[in-house]
Amino acid sequence: MSSIREVARRSGVSVATVSRVFNAPEVVSQRTRQLVLATAAEVGYLPNESARTLATKKSHMVGLVWDTDHRRPGWRHPFFQDILVALKSALSAHGLHLLMLAPDQTPGLDDRQRFLRAVQRHSVDGVVIIDNGSRDPAVLALVDAAVPCVALDLRFTGPTCTHITSDNAGGGRLAATHLIERGHRHLATITGPPPTLPAAERLAGFRDALTEAGLPLADDDVVAGDFYLDSGYAAMQRLLARDPRPTAVFAAGDEMAVGAMKAIHEAGLRIPADIAVVGFDDIEVAALIPPGLTTVTQDKTGFGTAAAEAVMTMLHGAATPPAPTTLPTTLVVRGST
Amino acid sequence: MSSIREVARRSGVSVATVSRVFNAPEVVSQRTRQLVLATAAEVGYLPNESARTLATKKSHMVGLVWDTDHRRPGWRHPFFQDILVALKSALSAHGLHLLMLAPDQTPGLDDRQRFLRAVQRHSVDGVVIIDNGSRDPAVLALVDAAVPCVALDLRFTGPTCTHITSDNAGGGRLAATHLIERGHRHLATITGPPPTLPAAERLAGFRDALTEAGLPLADDDVVAGDFYLDSGYAAMQRLLARDPRPTAVFAAGDEMAVGAMKAIHEAGLRIPADIAVVGFDDIEVAALIPPGLTTVTQDKTGFGTAAAEAVMTMLHGAATPPAPTTLPTTLVVRGST
DNA sequence: CGCGTTGATGTAACCGGTTACATCCGGCTC
DNA sequence: GAGCCGGATGTAACCGGTTACATCAACGCG
Numbered sequence: 001m002s003s004i005r006e007v008a009r010r011s012g013v014s015v016a017t018v019s020r021v022f023n024a025p026e027v028v029s030q031r032t033r034q035l036v037l038a039t040a041a042e043v044g045y046l047p048n049e050s051a052r053t054l055a056t057k058k059s060h061m062v063g064l065v066w067d068t069d070h071r072r073p074g075w076r077h078p079f080f081q082d083i084l085v086a087l088k089s090a091l092s093a094h095g096l097h098l099l100m101l102a103p104d105q106t107p108g109l110d111d112r113q114r115f116l117r118a119v120q121r122h123s124v125d126g127v128v129i130i131d132n133g134s135r136d137p138a139v140l141a142l143v144d145a146a147v148p149c150v151a152l153d154l155r156f157t158g159p160t161c162t163h164i165t166s167d168n169a170g171g172g173r174l175a176a177t178h179l180i181e182r183g184h185r186h187l188a189t190i191t192g193p194p195p196t197l198p199a200a201e202r203l204a205g206f207r208d209a210l211t212e213a214g215l216p217l218a219d220d221d222v223v224a225g226d227f228y229l230d231s232g233y234a235a236m237q238r239l240l241a242r243d244p245r246p247t248a249v250f251a252a253g254d255e256m257a258v259g260a261m262k263a264i265h266e267a268g269l270r271i272p273a274d275i276a277v278v279g280f281d282d283i284e285v286a287a288l289i290p291p292g293l294t295t296v297t298q299d300k301t302g303f304g305t306a307a308a309e310a311v312m313t314m315l316h317g318a319a320t321p322p323a324p325t326t327l328p329t330t331l332v333v334r335g336s337t
Numbered sequence: 338m339s340s341i342r343e344v345a346r347r348s349g350v351s352v353a354t355v356s357r358v359f360n361a362p363e364v365v366s367q368r369t370r371q372l373v374l375a376t377a378a379e380v381g382y383l384p385n386e387s388a389r390t391l392a393t394k395k396s397h398m399v400g401l402v403w404d405t406d407h408r409r410p411g412w413r414h415p416f417f418q419d420i421l422v423a424l425k426s427a428l429s430a431h432g433l434h435l436l437m438l439a440p441d442q443t444p445g446l447d448d449r450q451r452f453l454r455a456v457q458r459h460s461v462d463g464v465v466i467i468d469n470g471s472r473d474p475a476v477l478a479l480v481d482a483a484v485p486c487v488a489l490d491l492r493f494t495g496p497t498c499t500h501i502t503s504d505n506a507g508g509g510r511l512a513a514t515h516l517i518e519r520g521h522r523h524l525a526t527i528t529g530p531p532p533t534l535p536a537a538e539r540l541a542g543f544r545d546a547l548t549e550a551g552l553p554l555a556d557d558d559v560v561a562g563d564f565y566l567d568s569g570y571a572a573m574q575r576l577l578a579r580d581p582r583p584t585a586v587f588a589a590g591d592e593m594a595v596g597a598m599k600a601i602h603e604a605g606l607r608i609p610a611d612i613a614v615v616g617f618d619d620i621e622v623a624a625l626i627p628p629g630l631t632t633v634t635q636d637k638t639g640f641g642t643a644a645a646e647a648v649m650t651m652l653h654g655a656a657t658p659p660a661p662t663t664l665p666t667t668l669v670v671r672g673s674t
Numbered sequence: 675c676g677c678g679t680t681g682a683t684g685t686a687a688c689c690g691g692t693t694a695c696a697t698c699c700g701g702c703t704c
Numbered sequence: 705g706a707g708c709c710g711g712a713t714g715t716a717a718c719c720g721g722t723t724a725c726a727t728c729a730a731c732g733c734g
Contacts (some may be wrong), residue, residue: 001457003690014714019692029712050396050457051690053387054719061436080416092439097459099398099436104383104430120338121386122434229625258625265627287624288566288595290602340720351684356722366682388720393688 002043013040022047028299053123061099062311065115065139066131069286079281080130081298083152086304087128095313099124103138112137116145126311129154148314148321150307155197156325162321164306168198171296171329172205172250175278178294178331179248180213184276188221188246190235190256199224202252202280217328221246225256232256236263247275247335249321256285258295261336276337291335299327338382348376353607359384390460398436399428399648402452402468402476415619417467417636420489423641424465431649436461440475442520449474453482457567463648466491487644489668492534492661497651499658501643508633508666509542512587515631515668517550521613525558525583526573527593536561537615539589558583562593569593573600583673584612591616591623595631598673613674620661628672636664 008015013032020028021036027037039045053059066080070135088098094232099122104115108267113140119127127149129139142149143158151163179187189206192199210217223238232251239246240263251257257279264275266332271277278287279295286293306325313322345352350369357365358373376382390396394518401424402416402673425435434487436459440451454474461569464486466476468560479486480495488500516524527544529536560575562568576583577600588594595617599613608614608628616623616632623630643662650659 005690015691016693016715017713020713023692027712046454046458048391048460048690050387050390051719052692054385054391054690054721055692059387059721088439092442094444095439097436097455099434099440102425102432102434117383118434121383123385123387162383183724198513205436210563230407262625286624289626342720353685353723354683357683360722364682369682385720388689391691391720391723392722394689531721650734 001048002045004045004047006043007036007040007045009042013037015179033035034068042115057123057308058125059123060095061097061122061124063119063127064098065102065119065124065127065129066100066144069296073146079283079298079303080136082300082301083130083307086301087307089306090305090308091311094308096308096312098127098128099325101186112141114138116147117143119147120145125315126150127150128311129156149310150305150314150321152297152307153198158322162310162314162324164303164327166298166327167197168201169205169208169327171280171298172202172207172252173209174205174329174331175250175280176206176209176213177274179250180209180215180277180280182248184248185215186221186244186246186248187212187215187217188223188239188242188249189217189250190223190225190232190239190260192227192252194224198225199252207248225251225259226252227255229255229259232258232259233263235257235261240264240267240269245275249275249277250278250280250325252280252337253297254281254283254293255333256294257336258289261293272335272337277324278337282332286332294334294337295332297332298313298329302327338385341382341384343380343555344373344377344382347380348373348645349365377428380634394460396460396462397432398459398461400438400456400459400464402438402466402479411480411659413415416620416635416640418453418519419637420467420640420644427642427645428648431463431645433645433649440489449478451475453478456484456654457482460487462647462652463487465489465644465648466493485648485653487647487658489640489644490535494661496660497658499647499651499661501647501662501664501666503535503635503640504666505538506542506545508615508617508635509539509544509587509589510546511542511633511666511668512617513546515670515674516585516613516615517546517552519613519674520584521585522552522560523585524552525552525560525576525579525586526555527560527562527569527576527586527597528586529562529564529589529593531561536564536589543587544563562588562596563588564592565591566592566596569596570600571596573597576667577601577606582612585615586612587615587617587629589617591618591620591630591632592634595622595626598626598630609672619669623669624671631674632669633666634669635666638670639664 004015004018008018017028018036021033025033091098101118104117127142127147129149129151132152133141141154144163146160148160153165154163156163191203207217223235225235249260251260259275261271261277264271269275279293282295282297286295310322341352341355345355349609354365355373356508358370371638376444377603405560464479464484466486466488468476480498483497485497490502491500493500503612528540544554560572562572586597588597594614598608598614601608606612616630620636647659
């Protein structure tokens with residue numbers, strides 16, 4: 001691994017000149033530049049990122065803070081993979097690397113400091129936060145410390161922070177109007193965990209559309225789940241016990257919708273003849289499970305690319321963080337309605 | 338961001354002593370150690386990883402090489418997320434970070450060098466390779482360069498390399514014996530793309546079990562897919578045209594199995610009454626799609642933790658890489674058989 | 675008492691880059 | 705011809721750690 005001094009020596013110039021060839025080629029003369037490039041290629045020189053980071057305090061790495069909630073180890077939003085793919089390739093295109101941070105392990109350390117310290121130790125340029133909605137103090141510490149960060153599916157804001165979310169309310173509204181158009185008058189919904197924002201927003205949109213259509217939404221027709229399959233199953237069982245029974249249900253997440261469908265089938269009812277179902281997310285299963293789940297699509301790739309762009313504008317020294325992005329949601333109609 | 342010299346000055350010791358407090362606490366006296374730790378906490382000192390890496394040439398980062406095949410952008414094995422979760426948490430537990438490497442973007446660079454250069458620039462300690470089986474020369478270059486690496490689902494070997502695979506042959510065998518036990522005598526299979534190793538191994542195991550049972554496997558009862566859903570659908574259509582029709586089919590991947598099930602349903606046949614189906618992988622859909630897909634489970638978490646362990650033993654300076662690991666496969670019986 | 679040993683600490687070189695500032699030189703203007 | 709300008713390059717300090725080696729005091733021992 002030859003160093004910059006080696007290249008300088010071999011080509012008979014100073015280290016500063018070699019450095020310039022790679023960082024500001026325009027200021028060095030044509031001849032010298034080519035000479036240096038030739039010897040660099042010859043000896044297989046490549047700049048050492050650590051040294052570079054040490055000197056410039058820019059690491060060209062974006063930190064990924066993810067899965068911070070120990071109570072739910074291995075949290076996996078079904079989107080995660082799609083988002084990650086998009087994020088990674090958008091960053092790669094700009095020469096940025098993605099560092100999945102392990103929280104700082106120092107014993108006896110205040111938990112809130114763990115991510116912040118990992119970020120600072122590595123001189124990470126910016127941070128992307130994918131969290132399950134819990135307002136983890138370790139994550140909040142990042143905001144306070146003025147680290148440029150962009151949060152996904154989470155309404156973080158701050159002088160150095162922005163966020164990307166789906167149009168959850170719009171999606172809830174889409175679901176409601178679709179069901180109303182199909183002639184349903186008695187709707188119910190399975191929401192996400194109440195404290196989380198996506199859950200609240202989807203419900204609000206859904207409710208608004210009903211109100212506008214002059215339809216009621218009884219308290220008993222709103223049941224909370226936790227976004228996972230089993231909770232959808234359980235919630236649906238409660239809804240099936242209602243009298244009169246709702247003729248359509250909107251589940252604020254596809255996993256819960258699938259659970260609900262299972263409960264409906266087990267009760268000997270047909271979808272959509274007896275009960276129509278609309279989900280939210282459009283995960284892979286939605287298209288595969290018969291009769292096909294009508295659902296509100298989130299733009300997973302959009303999350304990734306928008307996050308990458310937001311990070312990059314912040315890195316390029318924008319005085320204020322870019323405005324939050326709201327990604328449009330659309331309805332995909334399948335057999336369940 | 339206070340530096341080590343700041344801490345040294347404030348506590349009236351030399352920088353070497355401060356460094357020792359963090360790297361070799363046992364050699365510094367109890368009193369000094371506590372003094373230094375106190376001032377460090379007071380001024381919020383944290384060691385700069387870049388400086389440290391520069392000096393020691395160990396970065397405490399493991400590189401992740403993934404999705405190297407441009408012809409299939411966003412390659413996503415359904416396991417990826419599970420593996421990644423396990424890998425990341427196993428590494429985190431040992432204070433290692435995971436760097437998702439972007440290939441070196443230098444224009445005019447030999448493609449084979451792109452990953453190797455990214456690895457070397459960042460002084461990454463080791464590399465985990467998750468690839469789709471194509472023997473990408475950019476990945477092979479890592480092996481040649483003696484970077485410690487562990488490949489997943491890929492039989493890479495070398496003086497500094499090891500790999501983790503599932504017991505594919507055993508899994509194929511499991512599928513076959515299960516179907517035979519269920520009374521089937523005319524079996525067919527949808528394989529993965531022939532050049533890939535998992536495809537070949539699963540087929541071999543399947544075939545062996547048939548041979549041992551004295552059952553034939555006609556060439557026309559072996560159809561190749563590409564591990565994705567549509568190929569399973571198309572392959573199944575060809576199998577349905579056979580006369581006599583096979584009564585059971587083993588798809589070497591769940592996505593293909595789901596595609597096959599779709600083709601079977603569309604042909605007006607019932608599963609498992611008319612045709613039984615066994616898959617491989619045990620992805621989420623397998624349990625959700627009616628009547629439930631019997632499938633061979635791979636140990637996704639095992640991939641992640643085994644990879645982490647292999648990397649760590651190599652980092653701890655083992656002379657030879659750990660022996661390749663083969664993860665056991667098991668059969669999960671559901672409604673499709 | 676002199677000497678080797680051991681434990682705690684300090685000194686300073688080194689890792690491999692970046693960059694502010696200085697220097698040099700040829701060409702232009704007046 | 706003096707003075708100025710600007711482009712190309714060199715010098716050297718600096719980023720923040722690690723570590724080989726030196727130093728020194730205290731101790732045990734013959």
